């Protein structure tokens with residue numbers, strides 16, 4: 467009797483929180499949100515580095531990148547050119563959006579930091595914000611003006627760009643966003659999700675084999691949407707004003723992970739890729755999930 471009651475309580479709580487269909491719990495969002503590090507200024511850009519079993523993330527105003535090894539947080543790079551979004555390419559090299567340098571950079575195996583993109587048609591980028599690498603090596607990033615003074619802007623639009631796998635060609639793939647921000651691929655890379663913070667929604671694009679985007683319909687309403695990631699079942703985790711809002715691939719809202727501080731980005735990590743790390747203002751938080759995220763790289 468006690469076992470049945472216990473099971474019933476767990477299932478009911480899970481269903482109530484995630485709105486799953488039928489008896490199946492698609493994604494269980496009922497785990498505890500644990501604060502794992504704090505006393506930062508404004509955290510962003512988390513990425514799990516499996517080779518080193520650690521998380522890297524940006525503390526933008528502190529001008530540094532922090533490493534978290536599961537127990538302690540320490541400086542990885544300072545200064546960081548006020549880095550924001552971080553990811554890894556196929557070779558495991560760190561790719562960083564840098565507000566201060568208004569560029570996307572790559573850290574080579576020997577430690578040198580090189581510029582991948584800082585201009586479009588001769589004009590300086592605004593302030594690259596977030597970045598994702600496709601499996602073919604193409605780099606997609608967003609370029610809102612959050613990190614540049616209005617008088618210093620050279621471009622009069624806020625683009626989403628694709629840098630070709632050989633790094634030679636920077637293509638403006640979308641230019642009608644107000645504030646493009648977080649972006650993430652679906653598991654099969656047939657879709658790209660891009661958040662528009664100003665409009666408070668996510669748009670979803672179809673991705674052609676050559677990397678071009680088409681479509682661009684509104685996928686979900688997400689007030690003040692920022693960074694996002696996708697799990698291996700295609701569920702979309704988007705940081706927004708209410709918390710980390712979770713949507714199934716059809717755009718149905720499954721639930722929202724509430725953290726003590728307002729989140730700006732998130733990343734799957736830990737050896738089983740079933741932890742979601744959440745960068746939220748002064749803190750770094752973690753919640754365990756039942757579905758693993760898409761691995762990086």
Ligand code: MG
Pocket residue numbers: 550551595596647648692693730731
């Ligand atoms: Mg962002």
